[in-house]
Amino acid sequence: MMLNVTAAFSAVMNTVRDFGTEQVPFDTAVGRVLRETIYADRPFPPFNRVMMDGIAISYDSFAKGQLIFGVEDMQAAGMSRKQLGNTANCMEVMTGAVLPELTDTVIPYEHLHEDEHEGFRRFTIEKEVRQGQNIHLLGSDAPAGKALITAGTQIGAAEIAVLATVGHALVTVSKRPRVVVIATGDELVPVTTVPEAHQIRLSNLYSIGAALQGLGITAQYLHLADNAGAMETHLQELLRDTDVWICSGAVSAGKYDHLPQVLHQLGMRQIFHKVQQRPGKPFLFGVFEKGPAVFALPGNPVSGFMCYYRYVQPWLQAGMRQNAAPPLYALLGEDVLFDKPLEYYLPVKLQSLPSGQWEALPQTYHGSGDLAGLLLADAFMALPAEQEIFKKGSSFPVWRFR
Ligand SMILES: Nc1nc2c(c(=O)[nH]1)N[C@H]1C(S)=C(S)[C@@H](COP(=O)(O)OP(=O)(O)OC[C@H]3O[C@@H](n4cnc5c(N)ncnc54)[C@H](O)[C@@H]3O)O[C@H]1N2
Ligand code: MOO
DSSP states (O other): OOBOHHHHHHHHHTTOOOOOEEEEEGGGOTTOBBOSOEEOSSOBSSSOEEOSSEEEEOHHHHHTTOOEEEEEEEEOTTSOOOBOSOTTSEEEEOTTOBOOBTOOEEEEGGGEEEEEETTEEEEEEOSOOOTTTTEEOTTSSBOTTOEEEOTTOBOOHHHHHHHHHTTOOEEEEEOOOOEEEEEEOTTEEOTTSOOOTTOEEOOHHHHHHHHHHTTTOOOEEEEEOSOHHHHHHHHHHHSTTOSEEEEESOOSSOTTOOHHHHHHHHTOEEEEEOBSEESOTTOEEEEOTTSOEEEEEOSSHHHHHHHIIIIIHHHHHHHTTOOOOOOEEEEESSOEEOOSSSEEEEEEEEEEOTTSOEEEEEOOOOSTTOGGGGGGOSEEEEEOTTOSEEOTTOEEEEEEOO
């Protein structure tokens, strides 16, 4: 029986497996999924931090009417904390310095007039002053021990900054699965070859490989001829040391579509074959006991592309224990008619409306073979199988690929 998209997606997600963890230097961890909690090792910021170049005073002196302050000393960033000797004076301070003892207010140079009096430098305050101004208070961002980043976060530039500042030089992240992308078909020739009239260049390997690179996964590539015996031999060799096979092609009804039968012979447990969707209907999914999971995607370029983003990527992210992204919705930009009992994944261009919502503009494309049509789109909009007329302005989920 053909599954609907929801059932097929749950069946895929039910097989999610943990790929394990490893430790890597923090500055190589961009794009990886964090597998530990990162705590503040000290308060953020770790001292009362001067926020402007200027002077630090004791506010009491200003409150009593004093406007002119003689310079007693200088506190620059990197100096250990000094103390103001006499609260009728000021301390010159630089951004990033520790606030000197007995001062509580910082006034920037722009609000001061500087002159010299009897050989001493002094500053006259020319603007209103608020007690405590321009000080980034000790612990005001986070107390020591606070959980700053939780497991499941994908590490980006902001996380790298926090890892650096708490001194977390080695970070525990998810291992990346060992993925093989497998193309099938005698019509396919290498990219560097000039194809004969009946041939085309291999492109699905590279579109899927590129999408995987977005998850930090470098895949192995393989091209198999339409020959059941050779296919079985090659795939047998891959069984032991791989976690995921993403196959492209040879899963529909053709006389050369040997892949399903070869996978069964190798011992794969089929979980489903065919989903009520367009494109991507012939999608086959299965698992080997203690071996790889197999996503056998239809060969048509748009079909495989859509199935990758709808099923394979969420499965890989869940296996790497990455927090799931919240679903994204958009408003359909024009009326659409689709009267097949299939969930329709319509290539759309997303644009943001002045209301703050996303609008999805359907792009003209000529079916699942039209890989150049994808250049104009940046997501698929999922139009439910049980409906036929989809009105402009109605909201549906979208699956972004850029
Ligand atoms: N009698 C039926 N025929 C077809 C059915 C069906 O249900 N009954 N389903 C159609 C649908 S829908 C799709 S999608 C395709 C899927 O077919 P396969 O998965 O068997 O894929 P192939 O036949 O091998 O290839 C389809 C198409 O894609 C091109 N291709 C394949 N691999 C690559 C690659 N790596 N790079 C670029 N292009 C590739 C291939 O040359 C074909 O043109 O079946 C329909 N037929
Ligand atoms: O369902 Mo197929 O993926 O359109 O060509």
